Amino acid sequence: MPPLAVCTTLYPAGLPYFDDYCRGLVAAAKHCKAPLHLVLICDGLGESAFTKQVEMLDQLAEIHLTPLTEGGPAAARRLMLKTAAALPVTAVVCYDMDDILDAAGLGRHMAALQTAEISYGDMDLIDENGNAVGRTFFSGQKIPDRVDDPGELLCRNFMGFTNTAVQRDIVGATAAAIPDDITAVDWWFYTSLLSKGYSAARTDGTVVAYRTHGQSTLGAAGATDDSTLLRQCRIMREHYAQLPPSREVRRADAEVERLMQIPADARTKLRPPSQSGVWYDDVARACEKMDVSR
Numbered sequence: 001m002p003p004l005a006v007c008t009t010l011y012p013a014g015l016p017y018f019d020d021y022c023r024g025l026v027a028a029a030k031h032c033k034a035p036l037h038l039v040l041i042c043d044g045l046g047e048s049a050f051t052k053q054v055e056m057l058d059q060l061a062e063i064h065l066t067p068l069t070e071g072g073p074a075a076a077r078r079l080m081l082k083t084a085a086a087l088p089v090t091a092v093v094c095y096d097m098d099d100i101l102d103a104a105g106l107g108r109h110m111a112a113l114q115t116a117e118i119s120y121g122d123m124d125l126i127d128e129n130g131n132a133v134g135r136t137f138f139s140g141q142k143i144p145d146r147v148d149d150p151g152e153l154l155c156r157n158f159m160g161f162t163n164t165a166v167q168r169d170i171v172g173a174t175a176a177a178i179p180d181d182i183t184a185v186d187w188w189f190y191t192s193l194l195s196k197g198y199s200a201a202r203t204d205g206t207v208v209a210y211r212t213h214g215q216s217t218l219g220a221a222g223a224t225d226d227s228t229l230l231r232q233c234r235i236m237r238e239h240y241a242q243l244p245p246s247r248e249v250r251r252a253d254a255e256v257e258r259l260m261q262i263p264a265d266a267r268t269k270l271r272p273p274s275q276s277g278v279w280y281d282d283v284a285r286a287c288e289k290m291d292v293s294r
Contacts, residue, residue: 003088008080011045024095035062036060038062041067098211099162101209112202118164120200126210130209145201164186170196188242195243232282
């Protein structure tokens with residue numbers, strides 16, 4: 001298998017789970033037997049916080065450890081991708097430090113990248129302690145086997161920086177253009193690549209165990225209250241503001257804005273009751289109900 005770059009950002013809230021991250025990477029590396037480069041961007045952590053883990057990983061990958069000297073999470077993601085894009089690898093695999101890579105995950109990504117420039121996979125859901133929840137992230141959702149149009153990601157997202165891989169040659173320019181004032185960097189990044197005419201293929205099987213905990217930006221539990229739903233709305237509007245203007249983007253943004261402006265009690269009636277779904281599905285469902293009830 002050709003050389004790969006596996007990349008993540010390291011941040012204080014993810015440190016309790018980094019041992020699991022390392023064990024998952026070791027198992028996956030043994031399974032796929034590809035030469036590995038590991039890109040670690042330190043965002044708010046000094047190197048002394050994970051010296052033991054780095055020593056262990058040094059046995060299986062060439063490590064590129066870089067501190068983030070300025071900027072926030074978007075800057076960290078931009079630096080992560082730009083660093084990976086400069087390496088002598090064929091593909092870049094994104095895998096968050098609080099998750100656990102499936103032993104077959106790297107191989108599944110590489111197989112999907114034989115037919116598309118981007119790979120995305122389902123995820124087994126685990127709780128904060130690593131216990132299986134009993135379903136996957138895509139369970140019960142209509143997730144396509146292939147995506148050739150950014151419209152698939154207009155009102156929801158299922159391509160995150162923990163369940164995706166991308167051919168290295170197409171990463172650099174888009175990574176360099178990542179805006180500073182955006183929360184959902186992964187959503188913007190893959191929407192931008194799809195808008196350039198690249199395609200994405202779904203992996204045959206899960207690629208990672210996705211952990212939900214109190215510090216997760218979104219998690220997989222959905223919007224459990226009005227403040228969470230509104231936060232998702234704000235992230236979506238940030239996202240739309242950074243996309244090239246189009247009739248579809250303007251319409252989607254207007255729908256989310258209208259949802260934010262209605263009274264809280266009316267919005268609560270529209271909020272789905274703890275349904276499973278991919279990222280931002282709760283807002284999309286609430287907007288659909290709002291249109292039906294007009």
